[in-house]
Amino acid sequence: MANENSDFYAKLRNNIREWSRTKEGKANKWVDYLLFAPDLFHLLCKLMIDADVPAGEKVKLTATITYFISPLDLIPEAIVGPAGYVDDIALAAYVLNGIINNVDPSIVQRHWAGDADVLKVISRIIQFADSMVGAGLWRKIRQLVKSNA
Numbered sequence: 001m002a003n004e005n006s007d008f009y010a011k012l013r014n015n016i017r018e019w020s021r022t023k024e025g026k027a028n029k030w031v032d033y034l035l036f037a038p039d040l041f042h043l044l045c046k047l048m049i050d051a052d053v054p055a056g057e058k059v060k061l062t063a064t065i066t067y068f069i070s071p072l073d074l075i076p077e078a079i080v081g082p083a084g085y086v087d088d089i090a091l092a093a094y095v096l097n098g099i100i101n102n103v104d105p106s107i108v109q110r111h112w113a114g115d116a117d118v119l120k121v122i123s124r125i126i127q128f129a130d131s132m133v134g135a136g137l138w139r140k141i142r143q144l145v146k147s148n149a
């Protein structure tokens with residue numbers, strides 16, 4: 001178990017991994033996507049300090065990182081557990097997709113710590129975001145990004 005002084009990334013990684021091994025985690029149809037949550041968070045943080053990422057994109061990254069660590073969001077993890085990160089990963093994928101479309105995708109690729117192809121991961125999450133969080137919440141998530149643009 002992560003100790004109290006671990007950073008958010010380490011705690012998130014540990015919590016998602018442990019949950020994915022439980023009966024509830026194994027039964028969750030989005031578990032494979034939720035396992036990307038720590039890597040997506042790490043990527044957001046790395047892009048924040050990359051000089052090649054434009055300031056306008058960093059505003060969106062800041063909002064997304066804040067959303068990830070906030071206990072209050074559209075699907076609160078405190079209430080639903082690690083499955084509550086579906087909205088966080090959907091938001092992260094949406095913001096990262098914007099960066100990929102507006103800046104060189106290699107900037108995103110060079111900071112990815114995950115095992116899978118980051119471009120495919122982002123694309124798949126966006127493809128299933130409606131199903132993951134529901135169409136109404138997905139619309140709200142996209143509006144969050146547009147209002148921070």
